[in-house]
Amino acid sequence: MSIKLGLERLNKYVSLNSNLYKNGTILQNTIHVAGTNGKGSICQMISSILLKNNPSLKIGKFSSPYNVTPNDAISINGVSMNYEMYKASNPFMEKLNMTPFEQATMKCIDYFNTQRNDFNIMEVGCGGLLDSTNIIPAKDKVLIIINKISLDHTNLLGETLKEIAYQKAGVINGQNKRCKVLINGENDKKQVIETIITQCKKMEMDHEIVDTTDIRTIKDTEVHEFLHKQFKHSYQLGNAIIAYKAVEHLISTNKTLELKTKETIQAFADFNLLGRLTKVTDYPIGQSKTQKIKFLVDGSHNNDALKNLGGYIDNFYRNSYSDQVVFIVSRTSSKDLAWKNLLRKNDIVIVTEFENVEEMNWIKSASCDQIYQELVINGVDPRNIILEKNIDKAITVANANTKLTFNSKKPEINIFVVGSLYLAGKVFQLYQKKLKSLEGVTKDKRKLI
Secondary structure, eight states: OOOOOOSHHHHHHHHHTTTTSOTTOSSSSEEEEEOSSSHHHHHHHHHHHHHHHOTTOOEEEEOSSOSSSGGGGEEETTEEOOHHHHHSOOHHHHHTTOOHHHHHHHHHHHHHHHHTOSEEEEEOSSSSTTSGGGGSOGGGEEEEEEOOOOSOSHHHHOSSHHHHHHHHGGGOOSOOTTOEEEEETTSOIIIIIHHHHHHHHHTTOEEEEEOTTOGGGSOOHHHHHHHHHHTTTOTHHHHHHHHHHHHHHHHHTOTTOOOOHHHHHHHHHTOOOTTSSEEEEEEEOTTOSSOEEEEEEEOOOSHHHHHHHHHHHHHHHOSSTTSOOEEEEOOBTTOOOOGGGTOOTTOEEEEOOOOOBTTBTTOOBOOHHHHHHHHHHTTOOGGGEEEOOSHHHHHHHHHHHHTTOOOTTOOSOOEEEESOHHHHHHHHHHHHHHHHHHHSSOOOGGGOO
16 A cells, blocks of 8 residues: 555544544644654754753654554653554444554544543644644644655646745645744745745745744844854754744743743753664664664765755764765665765775565565665766665674774764654664564663664
């Protein structure tokens, strides 16, 4: 089953469960987050800031794609929905032949409604207008965020930025005077911002364009000084600014909420989202209990994201373009990536493949041979490219090659796993299994890193 955009099956599900969904209400107090990149980070940051400042809150969060197992896409205060509960069959869903993502969305909404959360942060899966999460009506939303939009999923959303922006702006799906739309100001003004504003005006929805390039957008001097240091040269800075502005708005409409300097700084200091600049510090080599590898995992999977990550690595892990870095890369079969946005000519690149993704059988890894050809076209020295289909072996090969690299900066970490969130998920899954096998204990995946 492939991606099927549309709300027909979800509307039928709601009709069949009219005892649960009354008066057109689906999920109250929803924060709906759309965009091409940064959605997951923004969702996590909003949740962290709110909880650090207001510990008594219950905050639900729905993410896409999941990190390790499908149930961890659904969490409350950082605790994932029980796997058995998530996998329990639902006769209505089976009857309607709902897609896995549609099922995940409705399982999430059903679960959050039983838990009576204070806020529900919903990350859009693909697009917005016809995305499953858009079953939630405007009257249930307290905030809509549309982050940076770039060319991605063009086969589903359109070939131009304007067409894609129209789809993303579809999350503004009705009138609600209580709800506000925050728009990332880095977006293309003509094709993206004007398209979103047109939809805001059509729905009489208040909106604000957030300057995510200027840290002074945050008026709290201590917070913005901390963020400048914490996320300098990182693509996460813009995400942090828009997350802070989101919480500011929520507080302006709910006087019982607090936003304090110390707690907010701590929330950003503690920020960690698997697959987004995640440092793994003790990955076991083979079956060894003593030999451990350090590396960084990032799920950047489109050209804009690779460019941002490339800039980050250049700033923090190289003194010059001649400095070598070791990469482990893969991508989905449906993506063509401009690897030149990330890789430099002298880098050592280990190409690998990931296996089938649970509940997403349409997701396939590109072959090592395909990626090899792309890397050569993008200027990587063929002598520095190694093909290794097995991810665990690829990590070992990468570690061996760090000893052969020249890097004048000599960073603590010189291995980067990039190209797909699905590759990242497989690495974390493998990491968990190895720790369990070697140590005889199961580590909580929320505290892996």
